[in-house]
Amino acid sequence: MERLLTLENVNVSYVNKDKKVYAVKNAGFSINKGDSLGVVGESGSGKSTLAMALLRLHDESRTEITGKALFEGKNLLELTQEEMNALRWKDISVVFQKAMNSLSPVHRISEQVEDIYRVHEPHASKKEIEERMIYLLKLVNLPERVYRLYPHEMSGGMLQRTAIAVSLLHSPKLIIFDEATTALDVVTQGQILEEVVQMEQEISMTRIMITHDMSVVAASCNKVAVMYAGEFMEIGYVKDIFKNPMHPYTKGLLNSFPSLKGENETLHAIPGFLPDLSKPEPGCVFASRCPQASERCRREKPACQELKDGRQIACWLYQGGETHE
Amino acid sequence: MKRFIFRRVLTGILTIIIVFALNFVIIKMAPGDPITTLMGKENSSPEMRQALEEKYGLDKPLPLQFFSYLKTAATGDLGISIIYNRPVSEMISEKVGATVLLGLTSAILAAVIGTFMGIVAARREGGAFDAVSSGVSYAFNSMPAFWLGLMLIILFSSMLGWFPSFGMTDTRAGFTGAAYVLDVLKHMFLPVLTLTLVLLPQYFRIAKSSVLQTKNEEFIMTFKATGMSKKKIFNKYIFRNAILPTITIFGISMAYLITGVTLIEIVFAWPGMGRLVMTAITQRDYPTLMGIYLIMSISVAVVMLIVDIVYALLDPRIRYE
């Protein structure tokens, strides 16, 4: 398996005057080509911040990033904006949450697609671009006529499919879905996820799925990384983690996660709230909500450990590979 | 789209009817009897009194009176000026060209320059240009246009002697051809400068705030993620989305513009409707005043209608409503 992206020690913090608030701490994981990784966590857990940081789309005057994000050997966090621009959409593309606002409301899809395509292929003809886009529209089950429409003439589901098609224009090596299906109704969400998975059998694609919804991960990913308060709690294969969740937070998430058909979409089954990130405490970030927390958890932060099945976990319960089941 | 235009035209027609109704109510309610108001106090010709009474059907019930008033006005008959003893419509049509020249030039200049400045300020929000132009726009927004005109006369005419302070041409010189055009341009400079300066702030503000708002839209993030250059994103996508409110302002400011033009014409003795207003006021020439009010209201309604339709053509969201 070939490595596509490796994160090492990535820290993202917001700087406001003299205050500094961590949004992501010590993030580390890796993705191979063809993987689909679900990054899951409650809102405010730093998952979207991490995605924006990888794309370098954050406000650079107010954000501080350290660490390494190696994409095919290049550290994304050290590239200049020009070098990033050469890479954007061609190698890494993104699908945002608010489909309704993700394209300009006063331009036709065709015009926007032409402009986006020509960022990397300045001499492409209109016909060439149209053919490419119509091929992609068919891939996401949309009719050809969508190409000539304005965004407001489509439903949320159609727009999100269009946004997915647009993200595939240059066959990028990595696509980041940033809560891309969250705003849709459950049925449409299920359909789109199914289509995406099916699509991946036709074209080779590597995907990061940012979501707060475990069911999205279950339906569309082979790996999962659970994030809490800016830190990764547990990372591993979906088949392992869903069958045998080990971190107390993962367990809580899985107990509360709604199925695709379910109605409850909140994660309130775990009592308590996210800790205040501007006042970091010495111990494990989850300790205040953890049903199994001990005195040590509140005092010392557990390091990330790799277990036998390849999963990584940051929890005192499993320190030294021992399992207290 | 068709429905939208239909609705707007209906509102336009309603506006015009209401303007007539207001005029009618004002004549009816004004102190003294309406005929004296229309004839002037010094005029006591019984023939004219009778002719007016018949024309407006003053012996008939109120709704019928209003109807005959509407009918007369619809034929373009706005009454006879008390002092000049000429049809009001004729007097207005003589003057309207000069007013439109002044008003339109200033409005277009203000819209173009104000929008441009607003965009520049928004690009570097909080920078020196933004700070200075925001402050200055506040000040000009608070200025009575006619006073600014007087101050510019003091500066550019009395002190520096660069530009003429009154009239539209130098009548004594009798210029023709290119020299005439140049002379008019010279006379236009100060009134146009004044009006542009007072109209500019609203374009500046709306352009600045809508650029700032558009910059934060989700789709701008999409374009950034595609690697598109900042220049292209700004020049095409931000600009096109941010320019729409400016068009609305152009319509809304018509009423303000027309007020400004009138007062400015008086300051600079520009031979337009403003002068007509001034003499009508001092001579208590009510038919002329009412005629001018009618014409101005109708033109504002029509211009706003056109602006709304243009807006609908530019914003696809309205087109398909």
Added chain:
Amino acid sequence: MKKLSIKKIWKTITGDRQLLAGTIGLALLLLLAVAAAAVATENPYHYGKDMLVGLGENGHILGTNHMGQDIYSMIIYGIRTSLKVAVISALISGALGVFIGGIGGFFGGKVDTFISELINVFMMLPSFFLILLIIAMFGNSITNVMIVIGITTWPSNAKLMRAQALSLRERTFVKSAVAMGETKRQILFKYIIPNGIFPVIANTTMGMSNAILTEAGLSFLGLGDPGIISWGQMIYTGKQYITSAWWISAFAGAAIVVTVLVFYLLGDGLNHVLDPKYSRKRG
């Protein structure tokens, strides 16, 4: 519910630059208006011997006009006229707007269709000419001027109030009042208007600026009240002497600019702090 302590108000005012500047400006203007007799050097109605005297001559700080009146004293007394016009006409306009817009938004249906169409139509009319026409025909007393400005400028207030009433109507506390059997009139005055009035207050402050400018414009057309001292009339009389005695018009206009600016700043500041996001917190 809402408890506005002096400390909290102070904090709000000092927290917004525009509001702070506007409040200080307004306080100064009020002070000058009240203490006009003490601040002015002469009786501004007094026709002195020094006609068209320049700046600083014979103890006239800002000179005199063609009637020998002291410009500086006239400017100080002019504050009274401007503030009076601003406040009274804005109150009339605000009250009408709140009432008409409140009824439209709260009652909805045909009443609302009628009222919102009326608002649309009146927003299109050049109100200055309507005011001018009425003043010319009904007489140019300052009372007339204030009333007419008030009754011709309500549409923008009504528009804001209508939007507020429309959204308030759907809120639970209004719905429960309906369910409790309170009459529509009670609900309108007890819940809709007090909770929706904040944006109208900010807009009314802006309206005060426009009232001052309108009064000045009317005076400039010779439609001012001859019995009082107003800055607009000073500009109007000074126009004839613009090349020889520029100070008559210049300072009166500057006074208008400052006063209007104060109200604009106040309005902008109020808009910031009375933003729905803020008022929701107290709701």
